[in-house]
Amino acid sequence: MDTIQVALGERSYPIHIGPGLIGDQELLRHSIPATQVLIVTNEVVAPLYLNAFEDALSAKQQHSLVLPDGESEKTLASLAKILDKLVEQGFHRDAYLVALGGGVIGDLTGFAAASYQRGIKFAQIPTTLLAQVDSSVGGKTAVNHPKAKNMIGAFHQPSCVLADTNTLKTLPTREFSAGLAEVIKHGLILDSTFFNWLENNIKEVLTQDSSALTHIVSRSCEIKADIVSKDEFEQGARALLNLGHTFGHALESLMGYGEWLHGEAVSIGINLAAETSRELGMIKTDDCERIRSLLKQAGLPVRDSKIEPDALLKLMRMDKKANTSGIRMVLLEDLGNAVVVSSPDERVIKKIIQTQSIDSSV
Numbered sequence: 001m002d003t004i005q006v007a008l009g010e011r012s013y014p015i016h017i018g019p020g021l022i023g024d025q026e027l028l029r030h031s032i033p034a035t036q037v038l039i040v041t042n043e044v045v046a047p048l049y050l051n052a053f054e055d056a057l058s059a060k061q062q063h064s065l066v067l068p069d070g071e072s073e074k075t076l077a078s079l080a081k082i083l084d085k086l087v088e089q090g091f092h093r094d095a096y097l098v099a100l101g102g103g104v105i106g107d108l109t110g111f112a113a114a115s116y117q118r119g120i121k122f123a124q125i126p127t128t129l130l131a132q133v134d135s136s137v138g139g140k141t142a143v144n145h146p147k148a149k150n151m152i153g154a155f156h157q158p159s160c161v162l163a164d165t166n167t168l169k170t171l172p173t174r175e176f177s178a179g180l181a182e183v184i185k186h187g188l189i190l191d192s193t194f195f196n197w198l199e200n201n202i203k204e205v206l207t208q209d210s211s212a213l214t215h216i217v218s219r220s221c222e223i224k225a226d227i228v229s230k231d232e233f234e235q236g237a238r239a240l241l242n243l244g245h246t247f248g249h250a251l252e253s254l255m256g257y258g259e260w261l262h263g264e265a266v267s268i269g270i271n272l273a274a275e276t277s278r279e280l281g282m283i284k285t286d287d288c289e290r291i292r293s294l295l296k297q298a299g300l301p302v303r304d305s306k307i308e309p310d311a312l313l314k315l316m317r318m319d320k321k322a323n324t325s326g327i328r329m330v331l332l333e334d335l336g337n338a339v340v341v342s343s344p345d346e347r348v349i350k351k352i353i354q355t356q357s358i359d360s361s362v
């Protein structure tokens, strides 16, 4: 088992990573020291892991809430269901919430923990690769507004994260690849050695070799934890984690949520950000090819021929990170070295979107 510490003063917490953590009684007792525990999960994850987790945890007053599956459930109505259960069962301030599932369950449960009695403790037990390498770390919690994703939420750090890499065995291949987009992103923004490692070990990763999985989750969490501890509330460095996301979010919104998984849209966005960086004289053609090749080997798309450049640009201007002076996006100075660029030349971006959408050789 690997352990990484997120250093945030009195809000610091450990991330434990490895196979079999869900059934580790000793670790659970130590990590979730409460008499009242509400486990929030969904209809897909519950039949796979809830019983084993409940048996191993065995808190005095232990309840579970099994919600329907899907992003469409990340709503105020689901939040109300969790809060209702906490009130009905007479949960106190020293109770724990546990998020057992992917990013949807994690974001929703985290927000419930942030708001119940103005904040109670919660543990993240992420069961998708995306949740293990990204959403369970850093304390961003949210639900969706019917018209805007993640629009209602709070910063609320978990008390611990337990990433059981065995749970990834039941994850659909497409979801696993989507998580790899964020892993590759972590290498690209801060760690060229990790990017090289991924190029050399992508087969072991795809066949889910146990030590390869522990390594990618650990290194991703280390990189994210390091950025979060420097910039918890996203005033500066944390923005680097948005590589590929200005394009990606616009693409998700343009195509309608459900066409591409988030990680797939990010993968297309990383390719567009890399090409924009090259066009602006920052990285080399060869670097772009290495990035595309790794994304494709990871089972990810790198282009979408249905993109309408002006429509995508319009949505990019509306991105939460944009401001009155224009688009802000993350570009690459080098592999392993990302920078935030304000108001990049939109003609360049448009040209890249156009060429990357038509060029079927990429």
Ligand SMILES: NC(=O)c1ccc[n+]([C@@H]2O[C@H](COP(=O)([O-])OP(=O)(O)OC[C@H]3O[C@@H](n4cnc5c(N)ncnc54)[C@H](O)[C@@H]3O)[C@@H](O)[C@H]2O)c1
Binding pocket: 042, 044, 045, 048, 069, 070, 071, 074, 101, 102, 103, 104, 105, 107, 127, 128, 129, 130, 131, 134, 135, 136, 137, 138, 139, 140, 141, 150, 167, 168, 169, 170, 171, 172, 175, 262
């Ligand atoms: N808080 C953050 O910092 C942050 C960062 C990135 C993404 N997010 C959020 O995360 C969400 C996406 O997370 P996600 O990709 O994990 O989606 P998800 O939670 O919908 O999980 C994807 C699918 O996999 C299923 N699943 C989960 N674990 C499984 C397992 N072990 N085996 C089989 N199936 C399993 C889920 O039920 C679901 O159908 C979005 O809502 C996004 O906004 C948050």
Ligand SMILES: [Zn+2]
Binding pocket: 134, 182, 245, 262, 266
């Ligand atoms: Zn993302």
